[in-house]
Amino acid sequence: xxxxxxxxxxxxxxxxxxxxxxxxxxxxxxxxxxxxxxxxxxxxxxxxxxxxxxxxxxxxxxxxxxxxxxxxxxxxxxxxxxxxxxxxxxxxxxxxxxxxxxxxxxxxxxxxxxxxxxxxxxxxxxxxxxxxxxxxxxxxxxxxxxxxxxxxxxxxxxxxxxxxxxxxxxxxxxxxxxxxxxxxxxxxxxxxxxxxxxxxxxxxxxxxxxxxxxxxxxxxxxxxxxxxxxxxxxxxxxxxxxxxxxxxxxxxxxxxxxxxxxxxxxxxxxxxxxxxxxxxxxxxx
Numbered sequence: 063x064x065x066x067x068x069x070x071x072x073x074x075x076x077x078x079x080x081x082x083x084x085x086x087x088x089x090x091x092x093x094x095x096x097x098x099x100x101x102x103x104x105x106x107x108x109x110x111x112x113x114x115x116x117x118x119x120x121x122x123x124x125x126x127x128x129x130x131x132x133x134x135x136x137x138x139x140x141x142x143x144x145x146x147x148x149x150x151x152x153x154x155x156x157x158x159x160x161x162x163x164x165x166x167x168x169x170x171x172x173x174x175x176x177x178x179x180x181x182x183x184x185x186x187x188x189x190x191x192x193x194x195x196x197x198x199x200x201x202x203x204x205x206x207x208x209x210x211x212x213x214x215x216x217x218x219x220x221x222x223x224x225x226x227x228x229x230x231x232x233x234x235x236x237x238x239x240x241x242x243x244x245x246x247x248x249x250x251x252x253x254x255x256x257x258x259x260x261x262x263x264x265x266x267x268x269x270x271x272x273x274x275x276x277x278x279x280x281x282x283x284x285x286x287x288x289x290x291x292x293x294x295x296x297x298x299x300x301x302x303x304x305x306x307x308x309x310x311x312x313x314x315x316x317x318x319x320x321x322x323x324x325x326x327x328x329x330x331x332x333x334x335x336x337x338x339x340x341x342x343x344x345x346x347x
Contacts, residue, residue, distance in 0.1 A: 114279045115139070115228060115304070117219045123282040123302065125188040125214075125232050127291035131244060133188045134252065134290045135282040135298055137260040138213060138231040141224050142307030144197065147215065149311035150272035151199045157182040159198040159212070173207040174239050183207035186249060188232065188291070190216045196229075201266070203235075210236045210250075213263055224306060233259045234296075243293025254295045255339065260303050267305055271313030275306040286338070299335040 125133035140147055148158065160166045162184040173180035181202050187194040195214035203209045213233040222228035235258070236250035253259070267273050281302035282288070288296045308314055 114277060115219070115222050117222055117228070118230070118279065121218065121230075122190070123230075123280075125190050125291075128187060128189065129245060129291070131291045132289075134232040134234050135256060135285070135288065135296065136190070136230050136232055137256050137281055137298060137302050138215075138233045138263060139279060139302050139304035140215060140229040140231065140307060141222060141226050141304060142229075142309075143227055144217070146307045146309070146311050147197060147229070150267050150270075150307050153270045153272060153311070153313070154201075154266045156199040156201045156211075156266070159183065159185045159200050162187070170207050177206045177208075179205060180207045183210070185212055185214065188214055190230065190232075191218065208236075208239055211259060211262060212236060213259075226306075230302070233263045234290075235259045235262075242291070244291065249292045251292060252290060252294045252296065254297055256296045256298050257301075257339065264303050264305050267307070269317055271315065271317050272308050272311070273305045274308050274314065277304050278302065279304055284335075297339070299331065299339075 123136040125136065127133045142150070151158070160182045166184045169180055170183045172178060173183060179202065181200070183200065183202075185195075185198045185200065193216070196217050197215040198212065199215075200210045200212035203211065211233075212235075213231050215229045215231040217227060218230050219228035234252040234256050237253045238251055240249065240251050241247065242249045264273065264276055268276070278301040281300050282298065283300040285296070285298050285300060288298070290296060
């Protein structure tokens with residue numbers, strides 16, 4: 063009898079110990095989650111916020127669709143005139159997107175269905191500050207308009223910090239054609255890593271000597287599971303990369319993209335986000 067009571071006592075203590083370990087593990091996980099949320103969404107954004115292009119303060123950093131659904135994030139900026147922008151993208155091998163008409167709509171359908179090139183295929187309109195994009199450029203990847211790099215630009219300031227026009231833009235990579243998850247309309251689906259496309263556009267312009275300077279401004283903010291107007295997932299460190307174009311489209315001798323002096327907070331943020339970016343890339347779109 064005594065042995066049975068002892069065994070029951072040991073079993074009860076073992077069960078209590080297991081429940082205690084689970085409780086401690088759950089508390090630790092909850093604490094880590096809270097700490098991550100505070101660091102990622104409160105502390106770090108305050109650290110890397112910088113004052114640049116003060117005329118942009120308070121402006122939204124997300125586009126809208128024609129149905130007034132939140133669209134692609136603003137992740138790019140350009141300092142320069144419209145002529146300098148057209149010249150720079152042309153030199154980098156990009157094409158200005160054709161307007162949407164019955165003819166161009168039929169051409170893009172034929173391009174995707176028959177795998178035919180259409181380097182100036184139209185892009186669906188997105189809206190910023192109540193108006194559709196002022197300029198749009200693209201660079202096809204492959205033999206059709208199915209996959210392409212593209213960017214939309216809106217002129218937002220007549221004269222910014224550099225006493226030149228300032229444009230905000232949304233750059234993304236179209237990975238294929240499908241149906242919108244929200245409206246069921248035919249649309250291009252974007253790759254989730256919009257930062258990769260932002261960096262690609264800057265590198266393309268710099269590679270032909272069209273960039274004088276590169277810096278970042280606050281964008282939509284750190285986002286791990288955003289959704290655009292078609293329901294496509296995207297993730298971003300939340301910054302918008304701004305390129306200052308070579309004046310009068312005069313190519314620089316050095317083809318690198320010189321960056322303004324970056325504070326340690328930015329380098330620290332970039333190191334953290336590089337790890338998160340690799341992890342996010344494994345998640346389904």
